[in-house]
Amino acid sequence: MVWLPLPCCCRGQVLSVAPLQAEPDTAQQGPAPGGLQEDGGVQQMGHKKVNFAPEKTQAMVVSRSPAAGPAVEGRLRFGGVPLPLQEAVKVLGVEVDRELRFDGHIKHIAKKASHRVSALRRVASFLDRGGKLLLYKAQIRPYLEYAALSWMSCAASHTRRLDSIQRRALRLVDAADPPYPPDSPAQFEPVSPLDSLEHRRDVAVLVVFHKAQVQGVPHLAGLRQPPRVATRSTRTVLTSGDAVEVPRSRASQHQRTFVGRVSRMWNIFTAAVPHIQEMNTQSVKLAANRWRLLKPTPLRLVIL
Known part of the structure; x- marks a missing residue:
């Protein structure tokens, strides 16, 4: 189980990873489905109880500030057991460090x-x-x-x-x-x-974002971006009906994140490829591959 109270890109947040095990004789009483309550190390989810192992739970403060870790050290408890803070945790085979540098x-x-x-x-x-x-x-x-x-x-x-x-x-x-x-x-x-690894990553980024933004896949809802306010096109800023707002950030690392990079690529891609709303996943994959072949590697995206 992974707890993410706020997005991982936010500083000073706590990431907890806890293995869980279902009780064989679950109680038939509990809070409403979807609720989560703590009962001395046993968490009640809906009408079922699951056991969490505090000694196997990992906690990490996502922050680059040296003072962030000591500020919460010893204050995190799970089932009465204090959780030591880790410098990195592994989630589904990906090692996530506290500074998100990987x-x-x-x-x-x-x-x-x-x-x-x-x-x-x-x-x-x-x-x-x-x-x-x-x-x-x-x-x-x-x-x-x-x-x-x-x-x-x-x-x-x-x-x-x-x-x-x-x-x-x-x-x-x-x-x-x-x-x-x-x-x-x-x-x-x-x-x-x-194709270069960057080329393949960029094509994958556009395909995943099309699933979230156009197809409306439910589990990708968190990746959706608000549409860009309609303005006239210039020689440097291309406008299409499918353009999205680009997060404003001067941090180079944030510009390399999924949302920071895909929002810029998506606006250029949709301006060059028509009828994006009518395409299925395979059509978008082929169109993104053809479009990316026309671009240099590495692809530098300017802040528009």
Whole structure:
């Protein structure tokens, strides 16, 4: 169970992660469904009771202020047990640190992916180019992209580190295959170029935002943004009926977050691609891929 009293991007908030276990003989009395009450370490949800393990519960203060942690140290109790504050907690395989920089998470996935590239090198001589490329897509690239929309606000140096791992793997893919004799036509068969990791993240961002903003998927409601107030278009500001308000922030890290980046990309994308309201998920994915191919990498988005 994850408690997020306020969005994680807010400073000075507490993130609690607690494993839970349902009682086999639940009571038939309790508060109304949806209610949550504390009863000495047993939480009542609706008409069911669940046991929480305080010794397995983790708490973390999301803040960059050195004084934020000591201000709540020892004051957080769960079932009468004080909760020690952690510097980072892992949620669904993503390590979230108290400053939301994701340094530890990027280091971990880079190490995992690098080890798999080394394993690919050991078997590369037994595979043709297609086999090596397939192995990279199936066994290495997923490490570089898992939950990428949650940590996309990390420093540019971290994303460049992941890009270098992909380039390292592609050098193995493009290497000459020893089994082929010299000047063999198969030795010079072109390999389909792979899109950059940033390209794939940007396409995923636009597709997810289309689900939230246009399709109205309920569990993505928190990602929706208010529509932009209609104003006339200029040479620098493109206006479409699907444009959204861009969060005003001068912090570079906030501009790299999902909302900060997708709001800018979405306004440019919808101005270039008509009939966005009539598209399904697959159509948006194809349109976003074609649109992103026309843009440079890295893509710098100005504050409009």
